[in-house]
Amino acid sequence: MTIPHALLALLAPEAKFGLRLKEEFEARTGAIWPLNVGQVYATLGRLERDGLVEYRGGSDDAPSQKLYELTGAGFEELRRWLHTPSVDGRPPRDxxxxxxxxxxxxxxxxxxxxxxxxxxxxxxxxxxxxxxxxxxxxxxxxxxxxxxxxxxxxxxxxxxxxxxxxxxxxxxxxxxxxxxxxxxxxxxxxxxxx
Amino acid sequence: MSTTLELCDVTRTFGSGSTAFTALSEASIAVDAGELVAIMGPSGSGKSTLLTIAGGLDVPSSGSVLFEGSDLASLTRDERSKLRRSSIGYVFQELNLLSSLTAAENVAMPLELDGLRAKQARRVAMAALEQVGIADKAGSFADDLSGGERQRVAIARAVVGERSLLLADEPTGALDSVNGEDVMRIVRSACDSGTAGVIVTHDAQLAAWADRVVFIRDGVITDTTQQMPGPESLIIADGAT
The missing domain is CATH 1.10.287 (Helix Hairpins)
Structure with missing residues (x-):
């Protein structure tokens, strides 16, 4: 699983809070790979550091919730990842x-x-x-x-x-x-x- | 839960002397009402022989087959035939549908052979077709149906009426995976309603629908799966990356 890129994909339509990203990720993957909110925000922090997402402010209702938006560089990185082959011909170490x-x-x-x-x-x-x-x-x-x-x-x-x-x-x-x-x-x- | 089918030390040998071939050797297996068991093995492992003996279509060289507590060997030929028609449903790889009959007529036939009036047999057949999701094809001739539809008719015929045992040999045949899954959902549903089921297959995805998978090699039952804990144990823990 590549959580950072999955989060970029979920941010593509619009800016979202961390909790909503967690819920959407689990819904789209059938809740097979659960995420916790802390993990989501830690990943968003790294994506922000790399210029792939931008912090857009907090929530008035829930101060711990932060709104993030995809940047142009983030969108390009998402496109690159979606088209990158996931098999490289080398047998996995089974x-x-x-x-x-x-x-x-x-x-x-x-x-x-x-x-x-x-x-x-x-x-x-x-x-x-x-x-x-x-x-x-x-x-x-x-x-x-x-x-x-x-x-x-x-x-x-x-x-x-x-x-x-x-x-x-x-x-x-x-x-x-x-x-x-x-x-x-x-x-x-x-x-x-x- | 009551035991519907029990094979006790069943051996089946074909031929004699130096050409004798033992297809099944001292096989013992019990299937409860509502339970679905898959017999899994490669070609020639004896799984189809086991199925035909379980269904009373063949008799063991030694050992016994009990159906709802009655030893099939103790029944007369007519009693065995009646039992096969009324209590045991079969789905063969070839399906064996009659092309000159409609879907509903194919499903109703075993009931009529058992003495049910045509009108009543058709009503029961329609309920079975409804159960497998193709009541709208009741009037279609078997040859006019798609592979998946024919498979469903064969299953409707196997579960129609008061059948307590469903036996299936590679029941999804050459269907693609999604249509094959639909067929297995129907088989699973029949078992969840109380029918005992036995399927033989070499296909792991098919076998995985069963409550228990029994492995057979060279006519010998070698191993059986144990039920794992709930599916939540399969979910990857937090922190997956």
């Missing part, structure tokens, strides 16, 4: 991927059980999200944010399924030949995947 790949090299560990353990846990999270989505019928923002999470988790399960299918075909994992050192180089070997 913990499940690393665990499964590492498990392949650990003697005495059943990789199939490691895969099933992660598949079950991922399904349990998907079930909880699906229940939330079922309850949120009609709340488009919440539904779309949960869809994003469910599709990400589904991809993880499909990767685990694919790994399992490959391993069951009896594939072998070639381990790299060790770099020769002080005369104790082990022979290159091929691990049979269980």
């Amino acid at each position: 913990e499940v991927v690393i665990k499964v790949m590492v498990a392949l090299t650990v003697p005495g560990v059943d990789v199939g059980e490691v895969i099933q353990s992660h598949r079950r846990q991922t399904l349990e999270v998907m079930q909880a999200y699906t229940r939330t989505k079922a309850d949120a019928a009609g709340d488009l923002a919440a539904t779309m944010v949960i869809d994003a999470e469910l599709l990400r988790l589904e991809a993880a399960v499909r990767w685990l399924d694919t790994c399992e299918a490959r391993l069951r075909r009896g594939a072998t994992l070639d381990t790299p030949e060790p770099v020769p050192d002080s005369g104790s180089a082990a022979p290159a070997k091929s691990e049979t995947i269980r």
Whole structure:
């Protein structure tokens, strides 16, 4: 989540107080990522320092509330961010991927059980999200944010399924030949995947 | 909550001797009224065999299948047929709708086969079509319906009347994700109303609609999900950036 840019987007139509920014942010993201007002004002302070928003005064009714407006530079920064690619081609450091790949090299560990353990846990999270989505019928923002999470988790399960299918075909994992050192180089070997 | 379906140590072997193949091995599973269970596994894992045995369409080589406490093996052939028609609804991948019949006629057919008068069967069928949101297509022939509409008719036929068990094999078929979700909402709603449901699938998004996901590999039930705490536990804590 990029909270500063999300706040710039919410300020684009008109100047707003921090509390309203918090409420709009949560409404537009289905309340999946709660914000607190202090966090909003701290972020607005940094945006003001960078010249992206401007302080327009306080509220007569609630002195702690401050009104902020988007500047021209803020609007340009928002446009730049919206069009900046969010994928750069480098694979994210996925913990499940690393665990499964590492498990392949650990003697005495059943990789199939490691895969099933992660598949079950991922399904349990998907079930909880699906229940939330079922309850949120009609709340488009919440539904779309949960869809994003469910599709990400589904991809993880499909990767685990694919790994399992490959391993069951009896594939072998070639381990790299060790770099020769002080005369104790082990022979290159091929691990049979269980 | 009463148990609607119970499989006890069910094994199903096809062929004999050196060509014998065990598709299902000592599978035990119980499904309560109002509960939706997903059986998840890859192609050839035995999940469809489990479903056909659960629905009385096939018989186990050993073990027993109890439907509302009655052992299917103790029923006569006619009694099993009547049970299948009146109490168990099926949604197959192929849907098996009759193209020469309208949506309402397709849904009413099992009721008429069970002896209900045509007029009354149609009234009940219309209620089922209403439940799945396509009452306005009641007069359309099956071939004139879209994939999503045909899927809904198949589900209406499966839940029509007093069915207490719904069995579905990949019930969203080739539907896109939003239409597939609509189908799962209907299945979920039927279960929330008291029907016991079993779906078999290899699709995690589909399985996630279930109360419990049972994993099957090589004909053996290997694992089951546990219910997580409330969804609030998934919400990212303050401070997310």
